[in-house]
Amino acid sequence: MFNPWPHPLCVAVALATLASSTLAQAQDRTFNLPSGPLASTLNAIASQSGHIVSLEPSLVKGKQAPAVVGKMPAEQAMQQALMGSGLQLRVTDQGNFSVEPAIDSNAALQLGATNIVELSTDATTEGSGSYTSRAVTIGKGTHTLKEIPQSITVVTRKQLDDQGLTDLKDAANKTTGLVGAQGVGKGMILSSRGFQIDDWQYDGVPIPRNTYALGNWATQDLIFFDRMEVLRGASGLLQGTGSPGGAVNLVRKRGQIAPTVTLTGKAGSWDHYGLQLDAGGPLNQTGTVRGRFVADQDDSHSFVDSEWSKTTSLYGALDFDLRDDTTLGLAVSQSSGESRPMVRGFPRYADGRAIDLSRSTYTGAKWNHSQIDVTTLYADLEHRFNDDWAFKVGAVRQAEGNKAKNQRVQSIQQGLAADGSGVQYADFYSNFDSTKVGLDMNLTGKFEALSMQQEIMVGGNYSKLTSDDKYARTFNNSTDTIFGIDHDRPDISYESLINAPQGQGTLSNYDIRQKGLYGSWRVKPVDSLTLVLGSRVSWYDYSYTYWTQKTSGITANPDSTTNETGQVTPYAGIVYDLSREWAVYASYTDVFEPQTARTVTGPVLKPVIGSNYEVGIKGELMDGRVNTSLAVFRYDQENRAVLDLASPQICDGWYCSVASGKVRSQGIEAEISGEVTDSLQLFAGYTYNTTQYLKDPENEGKIFSWWTPKHMLRVWSNYQFSGDWNRVSTGLGFTAQTRTVGYDHSVNVPGYAVWNARVGYQMTPEIELAMNANNLFDKTYFTAGYNQLNGNNNYGDPRNVMFSVKYTPTF
Structure with a gap:
């Protein structure tokens, strides 16, 4: 059978070497500032x-x-x-x-x-007009991408704006190797190389972002941030109990040294309207105090009947130069999102076939409602002793409130009957409140000793999650069919669900704390060779307490606790410069990843352990305007939690877990980003990734990361015309991936390719007009996630258009 996908190594090499085959750059550049x-x-x-x-x-x-x-x-x-x-x-x-x-x-x-x-x-991307960055801060300090012996991607402010990416989930699905999957809540699950990334970094400070009593509700606006830095591969050195898949660092916008105001309005498909103000500049005559203010309002209906959302986002930042060598940064962001969502999509037929329903079909009730409020405080202090030595401390505090009630439609058995019967209405009420706190401090320095250039980094970090949660749910069999869903069932509340026949509620608290000390040493025995050695010692304490509430009263359940003390995570890397532009590298790290899943007998599973290997080549071309990379990676992991489907549903009303034995993720990644030819900005990333159970009594040989495609290709380009057309720019790109499977391995989710485009016109030096068109060919497809026979199958967005006008006045 004809395979439309070329051999992964061929694709990887082609992308990695594209820039090197570009003609020598012209002296003239095209500017449109x-x-x-x-x-x-x-x-x-x-x-x-x-x-x-x-x-x-x-x-x-x-x-x-x-x-x-x-x-x-x-x-x-x-x-x-x-x-x-x-x-x-x-x-x-x-x-x-x-x-x-x-x-x-x-x-x-x-x-x-x-x-x-x-x-x-520096690593700031605002105003650069580029799809790449000369440096990143995700590894502490500031380094070029070529200096880091792991795969790195930077999604710049220019690329976010050109593609109209305002949400982390959308950005993840346009980034090399990342998957932003729909969870079993309104939020998302972020993953890389087959593994979830549950701790997200804010200006280098990691905090847990995907720990909820039930489901997945994590959301994140991107309008507050200058760029998104992504490290793929084990990240334990950076954040201790990090994901073996990688780390994501969101770097926020700062006060500017000159007054700048941007006002953006947008209008698009499904009554989608938005207005944003972004203003910043010096607040005193000397410019030692700088401010930033962002306000954004986004209101939209949906291609799904009855769905709507309203989001208000505010951000304020102050940066103080306390002295010439000391800077203090303070900021606060607040996002308030109200919506009527459809949660958990559609079930399938029992034989695995998708149900032939319109993409506009709504399965919820008229009273479905979600309210997610997230307030984040940021603070950092940097002191520069001289050009070579600096100390930085950063802190983040995030308070999240999440209240929802929704009707979910699923099947009574595993899948619906051929006539669409077998429908079950699941009523869910949840009220989650959590507080996350993170602190990170580090000292970085460069020096020469024994005739060798050296660099050290030492630091420590701490994070804490506490929560106060409650939820209730009931499952109601019905004679309705999937083709005749009842949207007018009685409204629900927490009290009505616990008072229903066989109804009950759950009250719960998390208390999760981790801390660690880390350090790394970079040394150049010769000018072309850099050795990197690092290690981290981690402490982890986990506590989960819950009570069951029924009409008869509240019953306490056994606490779930675990702690790990003095876990050591080593790291080693080597970078060899072939030339000024090219370098080869290799890296190794162990992985320490505590688990929160519990066994049927009560204890929490022991930590995941594993080893991560990566080798590759990186290019920094055209005086740094283009970055390119090719990597081969393998990660072997033991003790990963999987659902114990043979157990009773006694772990928070759901299945308990068992250790999965041994699994492996391996593959190839290639990426190119930046100005590959005069006037053409390009981002292209290809991933070939297989994930498999190596030792498991039930799943050996099967895919273990069901939402990770074997092939992913993400491409976006923007061309700035010159001459008489120099006011016009055009963008074109696509996202393509092969099939995925449902999480119970019984559902096949076909692959797809979705094309997007943009046209921009600089009407005056102050006014820019643009039109973004997404899913140009109106591809009908299902997104990858927790796809099951009994639910959670969600359509991707149909073709849609967004018009925008951006006004940047002069002062």
């Missing part, structure tokens, strides 16, 4: 052209640059941006740029070079 703060414009020109620009921040504070539009050398673009500013451009012997007051050269020499800031070398 609206008028705005001078600092932002200079930074964007430098980033797009691969240069470094150095200047005194006070020189550009409060100054504006005219629009820079057209095809020209970077030097000419810089000079055009500096017109009327009273500043001049100087080109260094190395080809880098320096901005100085427009005075005679002798006076200029006397200014010296104190407090020089290299604008284009």
Whole structure:
């Protein structure tokens, strides 16, 4: 049979070497920068052209640059941006740029070079106009992607805006190797290389984000963040009990050095409307206090009948330069999301076939309702002892309230009868409140000893999750068919469910705490070779307490507790520079991952243990404007929890768990991102990933990560026209993946390819118009997740369009 997918190694090599076959870059670059703060414009020109620009921040504070539009050398673009500013451009012997007051050269020499800031070398992506970043912060400190011996992806602010990605789930499904799966709640499950990523980092501080008494409810706005950094592969060194699949770091927006205001309005399919204000700048004359404010309102109906959602998001940030070498950052974000959701989708026929229902079919009741409120406080303090040594401490506190009631339609047995009968209405009420706290501090330093360049990083972190939860549910058999769903059943409450025949509620509390000490040492025995050694010692305490509530009263159940003390997680890596552009690497790490699942006899399963191996090659091409990578990985894991379907449903009203034996995830990944040709920004990532039970009494040989496709290809590109068409840009891309299976291995979810496009028009230097079209060919498909015969089969979005207008005034 013809296989439309080429051999994975061929695809990987093709993507990894695409940039190296590109013709030598032209001297001229195409710029399309609206008028705005001078600092932002200079930074964007430098980033797009691969240069470094150095200047005194006070020189550009409060100054504006005219629009820079057209095809020209970077030097000419810089000079055009500096017109009327009273500043001049100087080109260094190395080809880098320096901005100085427009005075005679002798006076200029006397200014010296104190407090020089290299604008284009930090990891911030706002204003860069790029689909790649020169550096990341996910590994503590700041390093280029080529210096880290693991697979790294950066989703920049430019890419998020071009693709219209405002939600972490959507962004994950456009990123190499990630899957944002629909859980059994309104939220999502984030996974990589077949494993869930339950701890998410905020500015490098990890906190647990997917621990709920029932279901999956984690949601995350992206409008507060500059970029999303993704590390694939074991992340235990960074966050202790990390996922073997990887880590995600969300880096927030900061106060800006010059006034900037952006107002964006949007309108699209299914009565989808939105309005966003993003403003920032200095709050005092010296610019030592900077602020940022973001407000976003998003209201939408859905392709599904009766569904709707309203989300209000607010963000405020302050950055204080306490001294020239010390910066304090404070911020708060708040998201309030109200909706009428359809939870758990559709069941299937007993033979596994999907039911031929319209994508607009709603299975909930008119009273379905969800309210998710998330308030997050951020704080960090960074002290720079000198150019080589720095200390940073960061803290995050997140309070989440999640209240929902919903009708779910499922099948009484495993699947519906051929006539659509066998429907069961499941009524769920939940009220979850949780508080997550995270703290991370680290010291990084570079030095030379024994004639070798060296770098050390030492630190520690702590996180805590506490919750106060309650939920109730009933299961009601019906003579209705799937083709005649009752949306007008009586409304529910917690009290009505516990008072129903065979009804009961559950009250529960989590208390999960972990802490650890970590460190790494980078040394260069010779200029082309870097050795990385690291380790972490972790402590973990877990407690889960729950009570059963019925009309007869409340009954306490046995507590579930576990603790791990002094778990050591080693890490080793090697990076060898083949040339200035290319490097090969290898890395190894152990994995320590506590589990919360309980056995039928009560105790929590012992931690997952495993070993992660990765080898690859990375390229930093075209003066850093393109990053590319090719990796081969393998991870072997033991003691992973699986549902004990032979046990009674006595673990929180559901099946208990058993250790799964041994499983393996292995595969190939390739990625290219950045300006691959003049005016063309490209992001392309391919993943070949197999997951399999190696030793298991029931599942040996089967797929263990049911929602992980064997092949995934994510592509998005944006082309900026030049000449008479220089106001126009176009974007085109697709997401393609092969089939997945249901979590009970009885459902086959076919693969799919979905195409998306964008057209942008810079009407004036201040006004940009854009249209995004998603699912261009109106592909009908089911998303991967907890697909089962008795429910949780959800359609992907049909074709839809979003129009937007962005206004960026000058000051």
